[in-house]
Amino acid sequence: MNLSTSINEKAALIWAIADKLTGVYKPHEYGEVILPLTVIRRFDCILADTKEAVLEKYDEVKTLPMRDVLLRKVSGYEFYNTSKYTFEKLLDDPDNIEENFHDYLNGFSENVRDIIEKFKFDGHIDTMANKGILYIVIKEFTSTRANLHPDIISNLEMGYIFEEIIRRFSESHNEDAGQHYTPREVIRLMVNILFYDDSSTLSGKNIARTIYDPACGTGGMLSVAEEYLHELNSSTELMSFGQELNDQTFAICKADMLIKGNNADFIKDGNTLSDDQFEGQKFDYIISNPPFGREWKNEKRVVEDEAKRGFAGRFGAGLPAASDGQMLFLMTAISKMKEPRDGGSRIAIIHNGSPLFTGDAGSGPSDIRQYILESDLLEAIVALPI
Template identity: 25%
Template sequence: MIGAIIGDIVGSRFEWDNHRSKNFDFLTYKCFFTDDSVMSLAICDALMSCKRDYRDLGDQAVKSMQVIGRPYPNCGYGGMFYKWMYSDTLEPYNSFGNGAAMRVSACGYVANSIEEAKLLSHKVTAVTHNHPEGIKGAEATAVAVFLARSGKNILEIRDYIDKYYYPMNFSLDGIRETYQFNETCQETVPQALVAFFESSNFEDAIRNAVSIGGDSDTLAAITGGVAEAYYGAPTHIRKHALTFLDERLLRILLEFENLYPAKMEKVQSSGSVSIKEESAGAKIKTGGREEMIQSAMDAADEALNNSTSEPEETTSQKLFSHLFEACNILRGPINQDEYKSYVTPILFFKRLSDVYDEETQAALEESGGDEEFASFPENHRFIIPDGCHWQDVREVSENVGVAIVKAMNGIERANPDTLNGVFSSFDDANWTDKTKLSDERLKDLVEHMSEIKVGNSNYSADVMGDSYEFLIKKFADLSKKNAGEFYTPRSIIKLLVMLLAPQVGESVYDPAAGTGGMLIEAIHYMKGDKLTYGRIYGQEKNLATSAIARMNLFLHGAKEFKVTQGDTLRSPNYLEGGKLKTFDCVIANPPFSLKNWGAEQFSSDIYGRNIWGSPTDSNGDFAWLQHMVKSMDPNTGRCAVVLPQGVLFRGGKEGEIRKQLVESDKLECIITLVGGVFYSTGVSACILLLNNNKPNKHKGRICMIDASSIYTPQRAQNIMFENDIRKVFDYYTDYEDVIEHVKIVNIDDIRGKDYTLAINKYIEKKEQETVPPAEVRREYFEAFDEMVAAEEEMMKLLLAGGYINE
């Protein structure tokens, strides 16, 4: 509940002084609570005071709003509500103002079902805002809070709002410059919800809401209520916000949180994780305001300190630890290099079963317990045949390996269009060889995996993807192989997608798909819009990795995507009329400096991919680049690719190819990255951004960005965090010179330097101050004399104190 109040307080100072940016001081002395907080807490009071069956909730809402609201006549009530507040005539006034939506977050916290959330929001809304649009706005807000609190992922919540309430067909960037102050539900609630849907954590959601202008405190209050239910509120923000409330309002909030515990957000390297503060409210002492605030802060700190147990959550790190313990069960008979082939499919098998169970439970609740209805295929995203569920394998005591293989094969056969080959692609896993894996050991493995649930409601971030990244790093450590072959750091993926900016309805293609991370991020960028269905493509050479990519996409909610297995450079899979299929967005981190990649065949490529020449068989970097360029749509095509920095300056055949690349005027931006940003490799990489339709002001020019100093050093790896990639992205969007970081270079300048693209040849450096040698000597001897004098003074003091003898 604190989320709505935080949003109101943060947005308060911008209501009449809009700030169309996410960059502002979050909570300052200029902030204050408004009618949004007062009425939100009045609804909390009504929900706590009414009868258990809620039959008197409407009457109680009227009483609570008037009793609690009247002492704050100057907190910002709308004109019609103000008259109602201080009137003895308590009739609704057919309003569709956004006051209906800003006060109902508590309904989403109290409700035990979607239908109950709708009922509660209607009862507390219709007493004033009985216009259909007012009731709709309140209901959409309460339902979003309920879904977020219930563990639904952000895309599911968005789809529900899009289907039943408002079209989610716009972005904040698309409306920020034109959105105006508006007090209606229909022009406030959708915008507030999109602020949440475009967020990465609680604070980011509030900043999103404020950044579009308009009725800032109400927008942020609606967004904050949903964001807290989804992410939780960070402890330090919660503690600060409590200090803005007076004793009366603070008491209502803490009493409500005693009954309906708040959520706490922890932002970890793997993402935002929400944790229930079960003990926070229960430990609040009664008494005066100062005592309550101190007690509430102590409880929040204690909840944060005790949060490592995370009893309801499966975080990325926790899941990784549990999965790696599975490796210990396999240790001995299974070689370290083979762990991935056993742990990955058994995890996916468990996850499929858990997701299927969630879907079954949802269908049972919808149908009032109709088991036949719950088994209908339309209630599930995939089929698990009889005898192929996780529980079926768990009940087997003999020939456990045979049961595992039977279940996995059965799931593949039942889902030929989506899951074919996802298990059998791990062909080096031999589940049925009892000389390697006894029934006892496999039972231990199954029971170990049964200890956790990995369905969609058991996590708040991309647990599967993050956990797999942790695992692949660990597997690489054990096998002494390069993990960079299989995945790209998340921050780099995000930067690539931001540069490409795929729009809803555009096609996206990754010719070196790995585990599918870039395609998943592109879908996230487009908010999982239904127009992405059928427009996501990938190809991956490694059979098992391509299976992981398909499973990863499938479990992230992607639909009608195509990820195929095969050697892209020798045999591209996506063709139309005998020619390469083209795409709006092409994105990849292909294997660096690939050897024996098929140069002879490429030199006479039947698809015409050797547009600028054929590199030698000792290095395939420019083969990948030319394949991607040929795969770009002639009119709308953009390409973002990660390559080693050698492509910027190497000579020979590569130098000639680079010359033609420059002359094509497709190259829009080059970004050099710090060495070590890719796991287990010190190779320095760069990002090339190409565009078949460069903006006029970019034509004949290339933006060169030296990002080698933009990173956060870590013990084992250099990391680019959100603020790092945002800084790089802002350099690109500004497209102007910045000394030591950015240079906008004309093609004529590059011709003059023999087509080298080495950024250090172009970036302007600060002038170094030259100190004359005589000045250096003077400063040296001056410092030396000061040192001698200090030593003499120290000796005198030691002698005087009797610490030493002469």
């Protein structure tokens, strides 16, 4: 069985749990329950091996100001849970499942609670409890099909599973799954282009590099870049930075980074166009698949104010039509490039055909293209099959 088939099967098994939501939720709402529960269950499985040790240590240090550091050390991760409950133990008391589940969630370290909060999940807990299905759904997540222990499902596979669940969620919404998902084959091509001929990164010892995605989604591009680089040179460290607008995909990305041991604080939430969380920062590599055809009218005032700053801001080259903001992401990426004297940067970014042709001479898009070409920033355009 190849990886793709295996991932689809595992994602399908988890998605099948949504059958227990029938009647209480409409099909397009299933993802609002399945996604956060999958993330929480992943944390639950990961922490299972050190759960008892963490509880013992918590009894010793719960009044100490340094307890957070000590509990992380015992858990073996940058997160932990101090509740006596696990998914399995929650099943021992069906009559108090709602109260105990809240206790369990509140037992997580603050960084995990912040992630769960982004899912706006509390209301769904209350709904499932009131409709009598909370116990049933949690029980399903303790079944073999939902065993998300890292010995069973690797971090790489888990990333694929999240994306497949989101794809199914998007289909039930009649949304374009492409706004959340980029095929891994395409990402590997982009990463190959990024790292091409970078001999110090590919063959150097103990090299550290940075990579940034201004529309990072679930973090798939950042994860593939890190995975691929480690295949080529295991001694190189790639530090991932990203910003994401959608709360659910941001939460999944941050959870993935936390679980892998990366610095999850480098993943920021918010609107990149109107609230750049990495203002003034430069990166070695930039990779992205920004949204196509998305209006930026809501960000118009802030973007235009920044454009007035010229090249002291991100949008000095010009502004595209308000009906499509993808070139704003392109200029954001360019603004994050290091100067050649500092080692320079490389960008791999996906667009549809619009930025190549839209706008007459003298228009914003035309001025942006002129700036890119005259600054000798364009190395290649790769046409992908539809």
